[in-house]
Amino acid sequence: MYSKKMSLSRKVVHVLSGVFFMASWPLFSNSTGARFFAAVVPFLNCARLLTYGLGFYSDEALVKSVTREGKREELLRGPLYYVIVLLIIVLVFWRDSPIGIISLSMMSGGDGFADIVGRRFGSLKLPFNDKKSWVGSAAMFISGFLLSALMLSYFSWLGYIQVSWDQAIGKLVLVALAATAVECIPVTDVVDDNISVPLATMLVAFLLFGNTAH
Numbered sequence: 001m002y003s004k005k006m007s008l009s010r011k012v013v014h015v016l017s018g019v020f021f022m023a024s025w026p027l028f029s030n031s032t033g034a035r036f037f038a039a040v041v042p043f044l045n046c047a048r049l050l051t052y053g054l055g056f057y058s059d060e061a062l063v064k065s066v067t068r069e070g071k072r073e074e075l076l077r078g079p080l081y082y083v084i085v086l087l088i089i090v091l092v093f094w095r096d097s098p099i100g101i102i103s104l105s106m107m108s109g110g111d112g113f114a115d116i117v118g119r120r121f122g123s124l125k126l127p128f129n130d131k132k133s134w135v136g137s138a139a140m141f142i143s144g145f146l147l148s149a150l151m152l153s154y155f156s157w158l159g160y161i162q163v164s165w166d167q168a169i170g171k172l173v174l175v176a177l178a179a180t181a182v183e184c185i186p187v188t189d190v191v192d193d194n195i196s197v198p199l200a201t202m203l204v205a206f207l208l209f210g211n212t213a214h
C-alpha cells in the first residue's frame, strides 16, 4: 500500500532537488566550463537511476524515496526524466539565461506543489481531466510563478542576469499559465509531465524572454 506519507516525501524530493540544485549554481566558478562541472551531479544521478532501475543493483531507500508504488522500474520514468531535464537545462541554458531558471522552477516547484496541494485539497476536478483539480492547477500556477520570480531575483541579485520587472512579471504570468495548461491536459499517460511541463515552459519563455530576462 503506497502511503500518503511516501507520496508527500517524494514530492518534497521533487521540489527541493531542483531548487537546491539551481541554487547551488553560483558556487561554481566563472570559467566557461563551470556548467560541465555542475552537470556532473545530475549525470551521476542519471547513472544511478539507470543502474538501480534496470536492476543491476538494488537500493530500497532510493526506490522508496522517489517512486509512487515502490517498484524499481519506476526509477526509469518520472525520476529519470526529471534528472535528464536538469542535465539539459544546466548544459544548454545554465545560470545566465532566464529560460532554464524558469523551466526548472515550473518543473520542480510548480509541478511539485500541484501534486502536494491537489492530492489533499483537489476534490473539485477539472471538467476535461478527472485526475487533476482546479486547486491543484492553481497551486501549480502560483508556486511556479513565485518560485520563478524568486530564482530570477536570486540570479539577478548575484549579477548573472538583468531583469526588467515591469515587463518580466507579465511575461512570467503568461509562462506560468502555459505551464499550468500543459500540466493539466490529459496527456500525462503519453508524455510524462516532467517532460511536457519544462518543454512547454522553455518554448514560451524563449518566445517571450528570448535569452535575456527583459
Ligand SMILES: C/C(=C\COP(=O)(O)O)CCC[C@H](C)CCC[C@H](C)CCCC(C)C
Pocket (backbone or CB within 6 Å): 010, 011, 013, 014, 016, 017, 018, 020, 021, 024, 041, 042, 045, 065, 066, 067, 077, 078, 079, 080, 082, 083, 086, 194
Ligand atoms: C521524485 C522525483 C521525480 C519524480 O517526479 P514525478 O514522477 O513524481 O513527477 C525527483 C527525483 C530526484 C532524483 C532522484 C535526485 C536528483 C538530484 C539532483 C540531480 C541534484 C540535487 C543536488 C542538490 C544540491 C540537493
Ligand SMILES: Nc1ccn([C@@H]2O[C@H](COP(=O)(O)OP(=O)(O)O)[C@@H](O)[C@H]2O)c(=O)n1
Pocket (backbone or CB within 6 Å): 078, 111, 112, 114, 115, 116, 117, 118, 119, 120, 122, 131, 132, 133, 134, 135, 136, 137, 138, 140, 183, 184, 188, 193
Ligand atoms: N493539476 C493537478 C496536478 C495534480 N493533482 C493531484 O496530484 C496527483 C498527482 O498528480 P500527477 O499525476 O501530475 O503527479 P506527478 O506526475 O507530477 O508525479 C493527482 O492524482 C491529483 O490528485 C491535482 O489535483 N491537480
